[in-house]
Amino acid sequence: MSARATSVKPLIPSGVLGMLIFVLTExxxxxGLISAFVxxxxxxxxxxxxxxxxxxxxxxxxxxSAALVLSGVALYWAHRRFKDAPAxxxxxxxxxxxxxxxxxxxxxxxxxxxxGQGLTITSGPLGAxxxxxxxxxxxHAIAAILALGWAFSKLLRDELEPSAFWTVQTFxxxxxxxxxLLYVEVYL
Numbered sequence: 001m002s003a004r005a006t007s008v009k010p011l012i013p014s015g016v017l018g019m020l021i022f023v024l025t026e027x028x029x030x031x032g033l034i035s036a037f038v039x040x041x042x043x044x045x046x047x048x049x050x051x052x053x054x055x056x057x058x059x060x061x062x063x064x065s066a067a068l069v070l071s072g073v074a075l076y077w078a079h080r081r082f083k084d085a086p087a088x089x090x091x092x093x094x095x096x097x098x099x100x101x102x103x104x105x106x107x108x109x110x111x112x113x114x115x116g117q118g119l120t121i122t123s124g125p126l127g128a129x130x131x132x133x134x135x136x137x138x139x140h141a142i143a144a145i146l147a148l149g150w151a152f153s154k155l156l157r158d159e160l161e162p163s164a165f166w167t168v169q170t171f172x173x174x175x176x177x178x179x180x181l182l183y184v185e186v187y188l
Contacts, residue, residue: 013163016170023174026140030178033136034185037129044125053126054117056187057110064106065183068141071099072176075148079169082162086155093155097148100172104141107134133186137179144168144175 012020041048049055074096082089114130121131147168154160 013166015163015167019167019170023170026174027178030133030136030182033129033133034181037133037185040125040129049126050124053124054114054119056130057113058187060106061110061183061187064103064110065179067099067106068103068176068179071096071103072173074099075169075172079165082155082160082165086158086160090152090155093148093152096172097145097152100141100145100148100175104138104145107138107141130186133182137175137182140178141175144171147171 044050074092078089078091078093078096081092111131111134119127119130121127151160151165151168154164
């Protein structure tokens with residue numbers, strides 16, 4: 001085999017390809033959850049949300065959703081800066097992690113308040129779907145924040161490879177990008 005054949009650069013780094021495959025499977029998972037939710041919601045005999053269940057905090061979650069979207073914008077700017085001068089990506093990268101973490105913490109506070117109002121996973125279909133769908137998103141958000149933290153620590157040590165940045169960025173964009181659909185379907 002010639003030296004030229006062994007030095008062919010892949011079109012897409014393997015980590016990014018793996019993450020894209022993961023994201024596509026997770027997208028199907030969330031679309032399945034939303035489909036089941038929409039069917040149950042449409043067949044609710046007394047309207048939706050059920051009359052005996054607490055109302056979801058639409059307004060505070062809308063503000064919290066903006067924080068999540070802004071974290072995606074901050075990560076975009078971090079990536080742009082990373083390409084030219086990796087050290088200049090530190091602040092927007094950290095802002096992205098902070099906003100994402102704030103989103104998860106506010107969601108946790110929301111869950112605590114809703115539990116206190118009687119919305120549990122066993123209180124009916126609203127609680128079951130709410131905690132399943134939003135909980136699955138929260139698990140993905142926490143995993144993605146941990147991945148961002150790992151990448152940020154590599155950035156601080158000047159060890160972050162562009163393909164690794166692209167990989168965690170892909171995961172975070174999935175978490176950010178799927179949330180508006182979940183918010184509209186579950187909260188509104």
